Each structure stands twice: as structure tokens, then as C-alpha cells.
Amino acid sequence: MKKSSSEPIKIRKIKQIFCQDSISDIPRYIHQAFKNSDLPSKIKPGDRIGITVGSRGINNIKSIAQQIIKELKAINAKPFILAAMGSHGGATSQGQKGILASYNITEQEMGVPILSAMDTVQIGAIDNNVPIYFSKEALKADGIIALNRVKLHTDFKSNLVESGISKILVIGLGKGDGAESIHSLGVYGLKKIIPQAAKLIIENAPIVQGVGILENGYDQTMEIKFCPPEDIIKIDTQLLKKCNEVFPSLPCDNIDVCIVQEMGKNISGTGLDTNVIGRLGINGEKEVGKPRINKLVVFDITEQSHGNALGVGLSDVTTRRLVNKINYQDTYANTITSTFLNRAKIPITAETEKEAVEIALKTCWQIDRKKIRFLVIKNTLDLENLYVSESIWNDIKENKNIKSCGDWEELSFAHDGKMKIKF
Numbered sequence: 001m002k003k004s005s006s007e008p009i010k011i012r013k014i015k016q017i018f019c020q021d022s023i024s025d026i027p028r029y030i031h032q033a034f035k036n037s038d039l040p041s042k043i044k045p046g047d048r049i050g051i052t053v054g055s056r057g058i059n060n061i062k063s064i065a066q067q068i069i070k071e072l073k074a075i076n077a078k079p080f081i082l083a084a085m086g087s088h089g090g091a092t093s094q095g096q097k098g099i100l101a102s103y104n105i106t107e108q109e110m111g112v113p114i115l116s117a118m119d120t121v122q123i124g125a126i127d128n129n130v131p132i133y134f135s136k137e138a139l140k141a142d143g144i145i146a147l148n149r150v151k152l153h154t155d156f157k158s159n160l161v162e163s164g165i166s167k168i169l170v171i172g173l174g175k176g177d178g179a180e181s182i183h184s185l186g187v188y189g190l191k192k193i194i195p196q197a198a199k200l201i202i203e204n205a206p207i208v209q210g211v212g213i214l215e216n217g218y219d220q221t222m223e224i225k226f227c228p229p230e231d232i233i234k235i236d237t238q239l240l241k242k243c244n245e246v247f248p249s250l251p252c253d254n255i256d257v258c259i260v261q262e263m264g265k266n267i268s269g270t271g272l273d274t275n276v277i278g279r280l281g282i283n284g285e286k287e288v289g290k291p292r293i294n295k296l297v298v299f300d301i302t303e304q305s306h307g308n309a310l311g312v313g314l315s316d317v318t319t320r321r322l323v324n325k326i327n328y329q330d331t332y333a334n335t336i337t338s339t340f341l342n343r344a345k346i347p348i349t350a351e352t353e354k355e356a357v358e359i360a361l362k363t364c365w366q367i368d369r370k371k372i373r374f375l376v377i378k379n380t381l382d383l384e385n386l387y388v389s390e391s392i393w394n395d396i397k398e399n400k401n402i403k404s405c406g407d408w409e410e411l412s413f414a415h416d417g418k419m420k421i422k423f
Helices: 026-036 061-074 093-102 165-172 175-183 186-204 229-246 320-324 328-338 353-362 390-396
Strands: 010-016 048-053 078-083 120-126 130-135 143-149 207-215 221-227 254-263 292-301 317-319 348-350 374-377 385-389 402-404
Touching: 010 390, 026 061, 026 221, 048 061, 048 165, 061 078, 061 143, 061 207, 078 093, 120 175, 120 186, 130 175, 130 186, 143 165, 165 175, 165 186, 165 207, 165 229, 175 186, 175 328, 186 229, 207 229, 221 229, 254 353, 292 320, 292 353, 317 320, 317 353, 320 348, 348 353, 374 390, 385 390
Parallel strands: 048 078, 048 143, 143 207, 254 292, 254 374, 292 317, 317 348
Antiparallel strands: 010 385, 010 402, 120 130, 207 221, 374 385
């Protein structure tokens, strides 16, 4: 038994092939979509038009927003950016501007003002008097273009609305008050209240357009859909269905040890995408179910997260390096607002990556290391390139959408305990 437990893990690099449909010329695409929309006839010269930009790491968000700004200026409107990210950035105006700046979205770069005040007003109530809040400065606009990516939510499943245009109106522009009001009801609030609240906002706020972004399996912009406000929920539903069809996943359902090199808010709202790891971590809610990962290890957190480690509690083992980077104020503000406290719990903390892996291997309930189903990914957003052990490879090698990218190698570590793997 001792000899078996000290056997080195052998891994090989593989590549998964996902949907590659994408927009080749985004400015041209938006120019045509804007022209074909009802915006040119709806917006008058001099109208102040706010464009929502949230805190998620949306690919091409800067160029998409820039082109919409260009189109608005071409019809003599006065565009500006509305920071729309609920309680993120520590639920402060400056914190939210800082998040936008990390995506190189600044007033200087975009050539328009960025408004990020957290003040709200209650514009109504729904479903047994649940208060619905909305940004004060957004209400002063002559028009609002609700821009957001449509994707699977990390807290709940629905056939209607998950993360998308409706959500950025209800929670993004609801600011801290709106996020707290919706999240205070847990999964019910997210699943049932968001569609109702979006309808209320569309009826009472100057929403002039919804713009939904759909990304392919490589996070490339696949579709940008303009729609009048009354069609926002319908477009959310249509794009959500398409997202489900192209969403990337791990190559197998049963994994003994899964190593994630980095987590972060720019990767997923939960740091680790629950749709990828198969874990929700919400009391009383049924788990996603697949994949089934026995031990999940996360090594580090991205700089773009600014120390917000919401989601670290979804892992079983982490490193001292990650824990030392945690900004507890931002992490707790975001986690408490979400109400899913388990996700901020700090797991067993190893001093090095090597120690973290050894802990996972010792506790994954598989004595024979040759049989351990071992997998390494960079993060839950990048699933194209990954490393797998022989037991996993034998199950997936006939899959035409999976290719081997190298020979077998022993899992090894540097003198400082860092894993020797290159993506």
C-alpha cells in the first residue's frame, strides 16, 4: 500500500474542440445591428443615453461598448456608461469604477462619462411586497441601453431567464439595495423575482433597448442581439437556450481530483463556475450533479478579482498564497449580499501547491494511484486545454472532439512547491 501511494501521477495534455462560431468584425456587426434597430428613430439629438457595463469578464466588452457609443454620437446623442454591478467592488462607487478600469474601461479610454453612484430609489414592489430598487442617476437618463452577456447562472437553473439583460437591469442597476433585496430571498429571488422585476423596471424606467451578447465555447463573441425593451425577456430566453447548447464542459463526469490553477470574479461570478465543477454549495438546493468531483483544489486567485474570493468555499483544498490575497471586506460584502455564505468559507489551506495536491490525493478514496482520475485545468473559463490521467484518457480517447497534445509525463513540482505545468 505504501508503494502504491507514492507512485507518481502520470498525465498528458489534451485539447477539447468546442463551437467556434464567432463575429469576425464586431464594429461592422454592431453598426448594422444599430442601424436595423429602432434606436435611430427613438433617440433624439441631445438625448443622454446610458449604456450598462457590469463587472463580469466579458470578452470584447470594451470594443462593443465603444462601438455603441460611436453609433450614439453619430446621431448626436450624448452617451455615457452606467456601472451596473450590484454590490460588487465593495458596493462602493469608487470600487465599481476600479473594476471597470481593470477592463481598461475609463472615461479617458471611452471618451464619455462613467457614472457609478450607488444611490437608488424604490420604483415599486412585487410578489408579496418585495421592494424593487433602481439607480437614481440611471432614472435621470433620457434612455438606457441594457447591455450584458447572456449565460448560464451559477446559482440556479431556469428555462426562462438566468444571467443576462434582465439581470443587469434588476441587480446591476439595482445597485447594492437591489442586489440585497433580490438575494435576500435566496434562489427563489433569483429564479422567480428577476423576471417580474425586469418587467416592472421596463415599464417604469427609460429603457430604450436591450443588447444581449452570446459567447461561444472559446469565450469569443458569437452573437450580439439588439431588441426593444418589451422583447428583453424573450431574447434572454432565446440566447440562454443557445448558450446551453455551446457551453463548454469537462471531458468526463467522474473525477477523483480536479486541480484548478486560478479562480476569480473575471472568470465567474462565483470564482469557480458552478456549471463546470458541478457544485452549487447552497444549503437546501439540489446540486448540479455533473461532473462528480471528489476533491477540488484551487491554487490562486486572479489579479482582476481584487481579492474578492467569493467561491473559494466551493473547493476542498487551497493554498496559503491564495488565502493571503483575500480582501475580506469585498469578499464578505459580495457573499453576504448573495446570502450563500458557504461559498466564502476558507477550505483546508496548504502551504504549497505540492502539499495541496498531496492532501487531495490522500483523501480522494482511491488507494491505487494508477487508477486515480486526475484532471488539471487553468480555470473554469478556459476548458480547451487541460491535463488528464491515464484512467480518464482511456474513457475519452475515442471522442472526435478531443485530441492528444503531448506524451505522458510525470506530475512534478519545482523546489518552491509549484506545479510544473504549462497551458
